[in-house]
Amino acid sequence: MELICPAGTPASLEAAVTAGADAVYCGFRDETNARNFPGLNFSREELRKGIAFAHRHGVKVLVAINTFARAGSFGLWQSAIDDAVAAGADALILADLATLDYAASRHPAQRLHVSVQAGAANPDAIRFYVESFGVRRVVLPRVLNVTEIAAIVPETGCETEVFVFGGLCVMEEGRCSLSSYATGQSPNMNGVCSPASHVAYAERGGRIVSTLGGFTINSFGKDEPAGYPTLCKGRFAVPTGSGYIFEEPVSLDAAVMLPALSKAGVTALKIEGRQRGRAYIAQVVRHFREILAAFEQGREVRPAGLAAMAEGQASTAGAYRRGWR
Amino acid sequence: MPDTNMTGPQAAPVRLPPWLARAIAPLPLAPLQPALALMLARIGRAHPDLYDRLGEHADKRFGIAPTDLPFAFVLEPKPRRPLARAVRTLPAGLDASIHGPLSGLIGMAEGRLDGDALFFSRILWVEGDVAAALALRNAVDDARIDFGAVLLGGFGPLGRHLADAVWQRLQGASAAPGGRGWN
Numbered sequence: 001m002e003l004i005c006p007a008g009t010p011a012s013l014e015a016a017v018t019a020g021a022d023a024v025y026c027g028f029r030d031e032t033n034a035r036n037f038p039g040l041n042f043s044r045e046e047l048r049k050g051i052a053f054a055h056r057h058g059v060k061v062l063v064a065i066n067t068f069a070r071a072g073s074f075g076l077w078q079s080a081i082d083d084a085v086a087a088g089a090d091a092l093i094l095a096d097l098a099t100l101d102y103a104a105s106r107h108p109a110q111r112l113h114v115s116v117q118a119g120a121a122n123p124d125a126i127r128f129y130v131e132s133f134g135v136r137r138v139v140l141p142r143v144l145n146v147t148e149i150a151a152i153v154p155e156t157g158c159e160t161e162v163f164v165f166g167g168l169c170v171m172e173e174g175r176c177s178l179s180s181y182a183t184g185q186s187p188n189m190n191g192v193c194s195p196a197s198h199v200a201y202a203e204r205g206g207r208i209v210s211t212l213g214g215f216t217i218n219s220f221g222k223d224e225p226a227g228y229p230t231l232c233k234g235r236f237a238v239p240t241g242s243g244y245i246f247e248e249p250v251s252l253d254a255a256v257m258l259p260a261l262s263k264a265g266v267t268a269l270k271i272e273g274r275q276r277g278r279a280y281i282a283q284v285v286r287h288f289r290e291i292l293a294a295f296e297q298g299r300e301v302r303p304a305g306l307a308a309m310a311e312g313q314a315s316t317a318g319a320y321r322r323g324w325r
Numbered sequence: 326m327p328d329t330n331m332t333g334p335q336a337a338p339v340r341l342p343p344w345l346a347r348a349i350a351p352l353p354l355a356p357l358q359p360a361l362a363l364m365l366a367r368i369g370r371a372h373p374d375l376y377d378r379l380g381e382h383a384d385k386r387f388g389i390a391p392t393d394l395p396f397a398f399v400l401e402p403k404p405r406r407p408l409a410r411a412v413r414t415l416p417a418g419l420d421a422s423i424h425g426p427l428s429g430l431i432g433m434a435e436g437r438l439d440g441d442a443l444f445f446s447r448i449l450w451v452e453g454d455v456a457a458a459l460a461l462r463n464a465v466d467d468a469r470i471d472f473g474a475v476l477l478g479g480f481g482p483l484g485r486h487l488a489d490a491v492w493q494r495l496q497g498a499s500a501a502p503g504g505r506g507w508n
Contacts, residue, residue: 009467011467037463038380038456038460039379039382039464039467224447226444226445227445228441277441277462279432279438279442283439308442308446309439311445
């Protein structure tokens with residue numbers, strides 16, 4: 001299985017390559033990718049240099065242009081596709097039908113992947129992308145368990161990629177509007193969930209209170225591990241009590257699922273975290289490279305040591321073995 | 326900057342002992358100012374891309390507050406006239422401030438520690454303009470600044486050796502912060 005690793009900056013790309021990535025995914029410094037955060041992402045020149053560096057080390061670069069194009073602004077997405085192809089991207093990661101159609105028509109030789117943002121969670125949807133646009137790989141949404149993945153893989157007609165570590169989106173990837181309601185900016189169209197410009201932290205009564213767009217979404221007591229300021233991981237008062245009603249602040253860690261994912265026929269394993277620092281990139285990539293090597297050599301997989309990197313300092317195997325859905 | 330060689334879990338930053346903070350509290354800050362100016366000038370010359378990544382946030386005023394030191398820093402990265410100064414307490418009116426132990430702040434700035442992980446573990450926190458703080462973190466992370474070398478590089482190999490020794494001392498007693506399992 002391939003190891004697909006995140007990079008939010010050129011330094012992170014180099015860290016991922018050095019740490020053992022098979023491929024690195026990244027995006028441009030604009031709304032065309034789903035990690036449009038301040039100080040993050042690549043200029044055209046940085047991408048060109050980054051791809052050259054990666055290729056010198058035998059590593060592929062996948063360019064995420066995985067937001068949904070806004071009416072009247074499609075040129076931004078078209079130029080991102082053209083420029084990524086010109087820079088030598090090994091694949092484009094797309095979600096929007098319009099961007100897939102444009103890329104397939106304008107650059108028929110370019111390898112295309114379906115982003116997790118497309119929410120393609122069943123064989124019929126995936127085959128539609130394969131037959132319509134010739135996509136070669138689909139990144140499966142983080143809502144499927146391993147049994148479902150094993151059932152989908154032989155029916156898709158393309159490679160499959162699944163997340164194994166990092167932040168979790170819950171429920172409706174590519175369709176979530178929680179952040180949009182609070183901030184007016186869409187993660188799916190502007191590329192940023194819980195935009196930092198709308199986040200504030202304040203100390204109240206010994207607790208750190210986080211707000212998004214003026215709405216209080218969580219508070220953390222002294223020494224209580226914190227999470228990202230996203231509504232899906234906020235605490236809410238509901239008739240039955242108060243607490244986390246969507247998801248706790250927790251990161252996916254599916255290292256123990258590698259044998260099952262391999263048996264299911266998955267092609268590639270993806271690490272989330274383009275917004276993270278290069279210390280995270282280096283450590284998590286190296287960790288999974290070591291686990292993969294152990295697995296491929298038939299040695300026991302002993303995942304440990306990434307709790308400190310996890311949101312809320314806690315990890316979950318996520319939907320891969322969740323039973324309550 | 327040996328970040329890409331890390332193999333173990335992220336080390337918890339070491340807090341300077343309170344006795345040290347008390348011991349240096351009475352010392353004047355004036356001698357620090359030229360060293361800060363020198364360091365900022367060197368960073369600006371060596372890492373011009375940093376300003377491009379900071380974008381609109383380059384003109385903002387940042388507070389850097391080591392929680393284990395009796396003083397803090399005000400940083401104005403402005404490309405034409407960058408300013409940094411040590412202060413007893415952070416002044417009002419800053420756009421954003423970043424708080425945490427000195428070794429955590431340096432480790433994050435040098436890319437040895439992950440800022441989000443420090444935030445999750447409550448070791449580091451941000452006040453004010455979160456977008457500006459995030460831009461600064463990302464820009465500095467990408468710049469791969471070796472603060473020890475920048476500050477002490479003018480002293481040649483001796484300075485470099487001293488920088489390494491200080492860093493080793495700060496990391497000496499570190500241990501990985503714990504985590505709890507979830508399902």
